[in-house]
Every structure is written in C-alpha cells, then in structure tokens.
Amino acid sequence: MKVATPLLILLMAILAACGGSESTHTTSLTGNTGSANQSATTPADSQIATLVYDSSYSVPTGFFVDERSDTNRSYTVHHILDTSSSYELCTNDYAVALAWEEADNASRSVQGYYVESYDNARYFEFVRELSYENDVGNVDDVTSPGFARVFKCNNTNRNGVDRSLLSGYAGVLNTHPLNPESVRVFAEYLWQFAFFPTSRKKVIASVATQTDATLRQTLLLAFSSTQGIDRCDLVEVAEWQFSADRDSGEVTKTFEIIRRFEANLANGVVELCD
Numbered sequence: 001m002k003v004a005t006p007l008l009i010l011l012m013a014i015l016a017a018c019g020g021s022e023s024t025h026t027t028s029l030t031g032n033t034g035s036a037n038q039s040a041t042t043p044a045d046s047q048i049a050t051l052v053y054d055s056s057y058s059v060p061t062g063f064f065v066d067e068r069s070d071t072n073r074s075y076t077v078h079h080i081l082d083t084s085s086s087y088e089l090c091t092n093d094y095a096v097a098l099a100w101e102e103a104d105n106a107s108r109s110v111q112g113y114y115v116e117s118y119d120n121a122r123y124f125e126f127v128r129e130l131s132y133e134n135d136v137g138n139v140d141d142v143t144s145p146g147f148a149r150v151f152k153c154n155n156t157n158r159n160g161v162d163r164s165l166l167s168g169y170a171g172v173l174n175t176h177p178l179n180p181e182s183v184r185v186f187a188e189y190l191w192q193f194a195f196f197p198t199s200r201k202k203v204i205a206s207v208a209t210q211t212d213a214t215l216r217q218t219l220l221l222a223f224s225s226t227q228g229i230d231r232c233d234l235v236e237v238a239e240w241q242f243s244a245d246r247d248s249g250e251v252t253k254t255f256e257i258i259r260r261f262e263a264n265l266a267n268g269v270v271e272l273c274d
Contacts, residue, residue: 042220042237042259043204049263049270051202052224052235059203064188067120068147076130076146079123079193080104087161087171090151097124097150104148112146121175122156122189123149156186166255170242173249180208180215186251187217187242200224204237216243224263232262232273 079088112128130146158171205220219240237259262273
C-alpha cells in the first residue's frame with residue numbers, strides 16, 4: 001500500500017502491513033481497567049476528546065519523527081522479519097543485512113529495483129523503487145520508494161519478541177550507557193509500527209520516569225470507536241509502558257486501559273455523553 005508523506009504518523013501501521021512490521025494483535029481494547037500506578041497525570045475527558053476529534057493532531061510536540069518523514073513522494077516502510085514473522089531481525093554485518101533484504105524483496109508481492117542503502121545508529125536501510133502499475137490507491141504515481149530496515153544488534157535486538165502481544169518481552173537495548181532518551185526513542189519508534197484496530201488513535205502524552213533499576217517511557221494513548229447509529233463513540237484511554245532494565249537493557253512492555261468514556265462530534269463541536 002502506498003500513502004502520501006503527510007500521513008506518516010497516522011498510517012505507519014498500514015505502511016508496515018505492506019512489509020510485515022505491524023503488530024497484529026487480536027486482543028480487544030476493552031481489556032482490564034483501573035491502573036493503580038499511573039505514571040502520568042491523565043488530562044480531563046474533555047481535553048482528551050478534543051484531541052481525539054482533532055484531525056490535525058496525532059502525537060504531542062517533540063514526539064519521535066521518522067527519518068523518512070520528509071520524503072516528497074508516497075512510500076512504504078517495513079522491517080525484515082524472521083521466518084515466523086514474530087520479530088524484526090538484527091545484525092551488525094552489512095553484508096548479512098543486504099542478503100536478508102534481497103531475499104525479502106524476492107519474496108514480496110511488489111518487488112523493486114535497488115537504489116541505495118543508508119544506515120544510522122539503529123538500523124541498516126535499503127531503498128528500492130517499487131512498481132505499482134495496477135495501483136488503485138490514493139496516489140497517482142506508478143512507482144514509489146520502499147525502505148526496508150534491519151536493526152543493528154548493538155543497538156536494538158528484538159530476537160524472540162512476540163509482536164502479537166501488547167504486553168511482555170520487547171527486546172534488548174544495547175546502547176551504552178542506557179539513558180532515558182534511548183528508551184524514549186525506542187518506545188515512540190515502535191508506536192509508529194503498532195497496529196490498533198480503531199479508526200482514530202492518538203498519543204496524548206509521552207512521559208519518562210525512572211528508578212535506580214529501571215528507565216520507563218509511558219505512552220498515554222486514546223482510542224475512539226463507533227458504537228452504532230445514534231450512539232456516542234467509545235473513547236478508551238490506555239497506558240503503554242516500556243520499562244528497560246538499566247543493567248541488562250532488557251525491555252518489557254505493558255498495555256492497560258485505564259479509563260473509558262463516551263463522546264460525540266456534533267456539528268464540529270466535541271461533546272461528552274452522559
């Protein structure tokens with residue numbers, strides 16, 4: 001699937017679906033509620049609802065911005081997965097990463113010709129021009145760039161992660177020394193490739209906390225879903241926490257619905273429902 005550049009943050013999960021980097025959890029968002037240890041002050045329902053219905057808002061100021069967000073064409077981004085499609089592969093060897101990418105490209109329904117490679121501290125990236133001769137999407141280009149990524153193990157090791165789970169083992173951060181910024185980028189980067197089965201999803205806040213043993217980044221999320229004709233929308237507020245052990249770098253994630261309320265957008269005005 002191809003999308004235009006301005007839709008990056010809102011549609012990264014859809015982009016990832018083209019290359020296998022989205023989370024495909026089937027757990028309902030109507031799970032357990034009532035966290036006794038919220039890590040951030042939750043805004044009032046009215047404030048959250050205003051952001052949920054604001055089409056120009058998706059994430060707070062200062063949230064991680066992907067390197068490809070300034071691409072002036074439609075494009076896809078995905079991570080190369082292991083054979084079970086459970087986790088993203090990692091290597092510190094460029095040649096190995098390239099071989100994985102070539103095999104991945106050969107197996108994909110939309111293949112492309114190699115253009116160039118790029119790397120940063122977190123991953124190797126391989127750029128291909130993809131052909132969409134039969135494209136029926138919202139972009140007129142018959143070709144668009146595709147960016148395939150392989151994590152560098154000395155930064156991010158996701159081996160053994162079950163991406164179908166919102167809670168549990170999330171991998172190991174091998175940056176030394178481990179710092180709050182590394183954990184923040186890790187959490188906010190992964191959010192862009194997470195799939196949630198709702199039409200409206202927003203990051204209300206991203207908050208860092210720490211103890212002597214743990215660095216934690218909490219994403220305060222809001223999801224809105226319709227409940228039928230003449231009914232208000234259901235808004236669910238959740239905390240998605242990423243906790244990294246200072247010594248080992250091991251990261252665990254926990255997802256919890258902490259509040260629900262109903263709201264509606266009537267004639268451009270946000271209303272809370274009784």
